[in-house]
Amino acid sequence: MNIHEYQSKQILKEFGVKVPAGNPAFSPEEAARFAKDLSTDVVVVKAQIHAGGRGKAGGVKLAHNIDEVKSYASSLLGRILVTHQTGPEGKEVHRLLIEEASDIEKEYYLSLTVDRKTAQIVMMGSAEGGMEIEEVAANTPEKIFKEYIDPGVGLMPFQTKRMAYNMGFKQSMIAKDLGRDSVPGRISVSSVEATNAFTITVTAGTNPNYAVSVENGKLSITAK
Secondary structure, eight states, X not given: OOXXXXXXXXXXXXXXXXXXXXXXXXXXXXXXXXXXXXXXSXXXXXXXXXXXXXXTTTOEEEESSHHHHHXXXXXXXXXXXXXXXXXXXXXXXXXXXXXXOOOOSOOOEXXXXXXXXXXXXXXXXXXXXXXXXXXXXXXXXGGOEEEEEOTTTOOOHHHHHHHHHHTTOOGGGSOGGGGOSBOTTSEEEEEEOTTSEEEEEESSSSOOEEEXXXXXXXXXXXXX
């Protein structure tokens, strides 16, 4: 399923992630009306297509007044944007995101995607945000960090903490409880033994207990 940027931001907002204020617009008049509602000095007019590289293709504009918002909206709606992901045929712009501009101090890259080889979700992050991740992968692959998420356990706090450290987050920005051994609604460590085997207790769900063991570097989980 493909969704647009404004749709993904609406979903993130529902889960408490801070995103810039903005609205989708389908006409220059609607774009101008939403820009007025934002009450900000700089408004970003962003073409919404299912492809990356929109900025380089001229699909992202900074407007400093309502007239510029209407002008950019008129020029973008109905335009064919050609990026490195669209192919030479490009994609036509049918909608825009009218959003308040952000004062950017630092950009990061973070994504969740399916790794079909391992049949797992992989979280990929890099401190090299604000540019095409394909270029980073080709030229400096060591700057991309990955965390594979076991579908039976889910994303663990130690993984998010490790990703934050790898991406160079400031210590003050990393929550102290990210490395805890307990995840509300998922699992909590109840005991640890010298044999590298321990038991975790499910705090929510139908399965009460799992036996977890580490042998020769391999983690195994079995229902008790």
